[in-house]
Amino acid sequence: MNAYRILLAPWIATPRSTRWLLVAASTLLVVTAVLVAILGHPAHPWLLGAIVLGLGNGLWWALVMPNGLLLVLAARRLALPGITRDVVLGMLLYAILWIAVPMLLHLPSGHVLAFAVVQILVAAAAMLYMLLPAYLGILFCLLPVLQRVVALPAIEDPRFVFRGGALALVLLLLLVWRWHQLLHGEIHATRWRTPTLINLRRNFRREQGDPLTDIAALRNRPAWLTARVDLRGVGARAPVKSLRVALGGAYLPQTMAGRLYRLIPAVLALLVAALFLFVITMGDVDPSQLPHYLFSRDGFPIEGWMFAVLSLVVPMATIELLLLRWGRVNAELPLLALLPGLSGGGDIKRVLLRTAVQRPAAWLVLLLLLGWLLAAGLGFGWPVALAMLAVALGCLAYLCAMLLGIFGGTPLSSFGRGLLMAVLFVLLSLTVVLPVLWQDWSAPAVARTHAALGVSWLALASFLLWFGHRGWSGLRRRPHPFMPN
C-alpha cells in the first residue's frame, strides 16, 4: 500500500485543466469556513462555517472524487491490479480529511454530530448526483418535495442529528449500491442512462474539439431526436441554405415535423421548471396567483437576468459549434472548400458571414422582442428597454467578433473565451438588472453606476472592435474561408 498513490488516485482521474481550479475553489471555501468559524456570529460560530465548508465539500465530492470511478472502470478494462483498492482507500482517506478532521476541530462548539451529518449529507448527495443518470439527477431539483416528506428539522434543532443521520445513511447505502452497479454492469451508450459524470466528461471532451465525441453524441442520439433535414431548394442557387446544411447544429434547416420534434425537450424542460416552481411555492402561494407572482415588477430582475443569460447563450452556442467545425481537417471544411458553385456567384466570405450571423441574430431579435413585451407589460420605461437593447447588441457584437476570429484564423483561446464569457455574464446581468433596481437609489448612486457601466461597455466594445478587426484582416488575407485553425 502506497499512501502517495492513494492520495493521488482521484487527482489523476480529474481533467488536467480543471484540477487546479477545483483545488483553488475548495481551498478558498475551507479557508473561508475557518475564518467564519473564528470571526463569525458569536452565537452560532459553527453554523455558517459548517455551511461554507459544506460548499467546498460538495464541490470536491461532486467534481473530484467521482472521477475515481472512471479510473476503476479503465483499470478493470485493462486488467490493472490494485487500482480499485487505491481509489476506495483514497475515498476513505479524503472522507476523513473532509469530515473527521473538521469534526475534531469543532469539538469545542458542542455541535460535532450535527456538523458531521451536514458534511456527510452534502458529500453523499454530491457524489450520488454524479453517479446517477442525468434524468434522475433532475429529481435533485425536487429536493424541496423531499424536505416536505422527511420534514428535516433545522440544523440547530436537536432532532436534526437523528433524522439527518438516517437520511445520510440512506444516501450512503444508495451510493454503495450505485457504485457496485456501475462497476459490475455495463455503462450504457445512451446519454439518458449513463451517469451524469460520464455525460459531463463527454461534453468536456467535445468542448476540447474532440471529433470522436461529437460523432459519438450524434450516434447516441435516439432516433426520434434525429434531425429531419429539409433539403428542398439546396444547391448553387441557395448558398445560404446550402451552407446551413453544412454547418449543422442549430443552423440545420429542418422540416416542420423536425422543428416540432426539436421543441419536445424544451417543452419537457418547461414542464419540469413549472413543476419545480409549483413544488417550492406549494402552500406558500395560491397556484392561481402563480403567474401574477412570477410576472410582477418585483420579479422582473430575475426575468431580466434570464433574458441576459439566454441572450448570451445564443452567441456562445454558435461560437462553440463553429469552433468545432473550423477545428477539424477531415470533415466539412475540405468538402466546402472544393464544392463548386457554393458561393452562388457571390463572394463566399460574405456569404459565409451572412449565414453564420443571420440565425443567431434572429434569435437575439426574438428574445429582445419578448423582453420588451414583458417590460412594457409591467410598465417599465425606456431605460429598461434601452438596457435590453444594449444586451442584445452586445451579444451580437460578441458573436460577430468571435466569428471573424474563427473564420480569419485568429480564434480566441479557451482561457480567453472563458474570461470574456465571465465578463460578459457580469456586465450583461448588471446592465439589465440595475435599471430596475436604481429606481429606489439616490441620484448620485445612479450616476456613479451609469459611469461604471458606461466605462465597462466602452472597454468591452473596444476589445471586440479590435478583435473583430484582427479577424476580418485575417479573413481578407485568407484565399478562402474554409481553412482549419
Add this chain to the structure above:
Amino acid sequence: MNAVLGESGLGAPPLAARGLTHCYEGSNVLCGIDLELAPGSVLGLIGRNGAGKSTLIRAMLGLLEPLSGAACVFGEPALKLSDAAKARLAYVPQQPEALAWLSAQQMLDYVGRFYARWDKAFAKNALQRWEIPANKVMAKLSPGERQRVDLIRALASQPELLVLDEPAAALDPVARRELLREIALRAGEAGATVLFSTHIVSDLERVASEVAFLHRGKLLMRCSVDETKERYGRLRLPARFASFAPAQSLSRRRHDDGGLSLVVERDTQGQWPEAASLEGARVDALGLEDLFVEIAE
C-alpha cells in the same frame, strides 16, 4: 507564393506542386516538394505515418496555405480554384467525418446538387452494392461505411482528377479490392488522373502506374511501379570497402561488422555505381515493399 505554375486551362497538368514547404509547430513537414501528375496517370504516394502525405495532398488542393511554394490544379492556383476546376476534381480525406448529421442518401443528394455531371444512378447502385443503409445517419455508420459513402460521393461526380488520402485505411479486403478496381476503371476507361496516398504496398502494385516515396517531408524518389525492380537495388559492401560507398544513395545502413547496406539507383546509362563491382560487393533486387522498408527504416 501561389504563383501560377504553368499555362492555365487546357494542356496544364491536372495537379502540380513546386517548392511546397510547410511546418507545424516549428518542425518541417514538407521540405520543398516538386510533384506533377500527367493526365491519366495513377500516382501512389507512399510513406510512413507522419511522413507528410496528408499535408502534401491538402497543400496541393489548396486546403491549407503552405509557407512557401505553389500548387496548381488544372493550371489554376490551388488556393483560388474556380468553380469549373472544382467541378472536375474530387477529394476523399483520411477518415472522412463530413456531414455526420445527414443520412448517406441525404449527403449524396446534397452534394450531387452542385455537380452538373453527377451520376445519380451510380450513387444509388453503389450504395446498394456496398450494402450501406441509405437512410441511416452517417454518424451511426461504421468508419468503413462512412469511408465508402465518401468514396461514392467522390466517384459519382465523375471527376477528371481523383485525390484519395489513405482511401483503404478503414476498408475490409473485399471493399478494398472493389475500390482498387474502381480506381483502375476510372483511370483506364475514363482517363481520370488519380493521386492516392497509402502505406499498403500491395495496393500500389495493383493499381498505380507510378509511385512517389515521401520520407520526412522530402520526396525521395518517383518512378513507374514496373521500373522500381530494375532501377533500384540494395548494394552490400563489406567493411573494408565501406569508404568506397557512393555518396548518392536513398538510404544507408551500417551493419555490426562495419559493412554497409545502401539503396542505390542505376545511372542514366543503366549502370550501378562503381562500388558494386568491388570484390565482395553485391547488388540485390528489391521488391516495392522491400524498397519501402529499406528507405523508411
